[in-house]
Each structure stands twice: as C-alpha cells, then as structure tokens.
Amino acid sequence: MKATFKSASELLFPLQYRGKALALLLLQPQRRLHVREIARLTGTVAGTMNKELDRLQRAGLLEKHRVGNQLQYCANQQHPVYPELSALLRKTIGLTDVLTLALMPVAERITVAFVFGSIARASDTATSDVDVIIIGRVEFGEAINLLYDAQTDLQREINPKVFSPEEWTASLVAQSSFVQDVLLKPKLFLIGAQCDLDQLAELGQDRPA
C-alpha cells in the first residue's frame, strides 16, 4: 500500500483550521472578515473557527475589530513574523488561496468550487494545469477572466469548468462518467465544502433518472 502523502502545507500546518484562517487572512491583509464569512470561504464550522481566530488574535498574529455588533478579523501586519509567515503560506497553502481570492468577486454566486485532477491528487508535475470546477451562476468567460491573473501568480495554466447547480445535479442523475470520476477523486475546496456537493447530490435523488 502506498504511504499517505502529506503535502508541505499539511505538515507545516497540521491544524486545518489554523492553516486555513492564516492563509485566508494573511494573503489578503487589507481585508477584514467576520467569523461567518471566514467559515464560509474556508468551508469550516463557524464555532470551531471562532475559537481558532481567538487563539491567533491572542498570539498577536491577527487583529480583532468590533464593527457594530460584528467581530471582524484581519492580519496583524506589524507582527515580527508576518512577512515570513505570509511568504510561507503563499508558497504552500497558497495555491487554493490564490484561486479562492480570484473567485471572490463572484463568490456570492458560487455554490461550490474546487480543484480536481492532478494537483488535487498531489500527483502534479511542474507544468500540470490547474483544473477547477465551479458550480454556480457564473459565465464561462467571466471565470476565464477572473482566473487569468492567478495563472501568472501560480505559473500554471488554469482550466475552469463551469456548471450551473441544475446542470451538475442533472449530470449526476445521468451518471456522467466525468462527474462520477470527479466525485470519487481528491478535491481541494476553494469555496464551500464536501457537504455542499452532497446537498447537490441529494437534490438529484428526488428526481427520476
């Protein structure tokens, strides 16, 4: 049996919530986000994320701001390790984060987005393309132009595949071999999480094939 592959980011940030929170906030230090937003964008549970954000804030890595009755977090750029830590994140967890950031302007219209293919399987070579599936109300041309600059950041070509939620569910019902293959193989979630995919699949079960 093949030994379980651990990426550099998994080894360096074994606590999933910590890695995700740091990547999201340190790679876009100008943004202040509230807990629910952070949880949604990272596909995590708000309650657990809240505790992690609190820990990171107390350690001085994040700043906490109260806006009305909302708590917002952002990176503390004055922290002595901020430059090194953000560089480390960019190079490890960075890939998914660069893509999530690029999709930000249309995040409201996306149900779920993830990387599939060789990068998600961690069997990529230096020249592998980044295959992305976006399920939501986004146009193909829109996705291409949003992801265009990320190609330069990542030094890789990005191929988005855009589905409407209905089309995705219909492909599942029709047992499309492509979609079934994607479901079985590893994914790196950019927006939303596995539960959002499960929900789309459940919608299909109510429908006749």
Next chain:
Amino acid sequence: MTSTNLLNLAKIGQLDPIPLSMALVKRMLMTARQRLRDAELTQNSDETRFDCAYTAIRALADIGLHLQGFRTSTSKPGHHQTVIQSLAHTLDVDAATVRVLDGLRKQRNLADYDGELVTTAALHECLEQGKILLGRVENTLRQRVDWESSGA
C-alpha cells in the same frame, strides 16, 4: 498596415505569408456561417455543438489572418493558439475576449483528448463568441473595397 507582432510571428515560422484571395475568404466565411448554424441544432450533442462553434471561431480567426496576408504554419505545434492570440492584431479583438477564446480552445482540447464533458456554460460562451466574431468579420469585410468588387 501589417502589425509588427504578425511579422515577428512570421519570422519565427509560426505564420506563413500567402497571397490574398477573396474567393478563399468567401469560402472560409461560408464554412464559419455553416458551422455556427450547425452549432445551433439542439438535436446534436453539446460536444458536437461546441465543436462546430469552435471550428467557426477558428475559421473566422483564420480569415482575420488571411486578410493580413498570412496563414498559420500547420507544421508548427500550437497553430490554434497562434491564430487565436493573433486576433488582437488581425481583427482588433480586445484582450479579455482573446483570453475567453483561448479558454474555449483549451476546453476543446480537454473535451477531445481527455474526454471531459462540455458544460452548458462553455457551449453558450462558444456560441455567443462565435456570433460576435462573425459580426466583427462581416463588418471588417464590408469596409474593404476589394470585398465589394468580389461580388460577395
């Protein structure tokens, strides 16, 4: 006036100079129109429709190159990419649109060689872009004296 970008591509052998033939342009235009009509036929699979619309886009981009006195050198790899990227210099297509067209080219490769499915979003984009590019080519041709005299 020929853009220096096109001349540079010719220098490295990506493009070959050819004498302008309005009869050939006319045939290419007919191909593009026919493929776009085929792409509208909903009884075809999405893959076939996408393929037709993409072929139309390529034929139209080829017309753009031809009007500048070039064609892609098919002995060189990546001639689809070359003809699409050259649209900025042949038919004055904006950069954002060239990116989308190049994205469609990649989708076509993934569908043809990796068996990936063609999504409705990709098909819709390909059809729309094909129609817009057809309009652009027709407009360009209308402004040419040699097109009128060719009786098209």
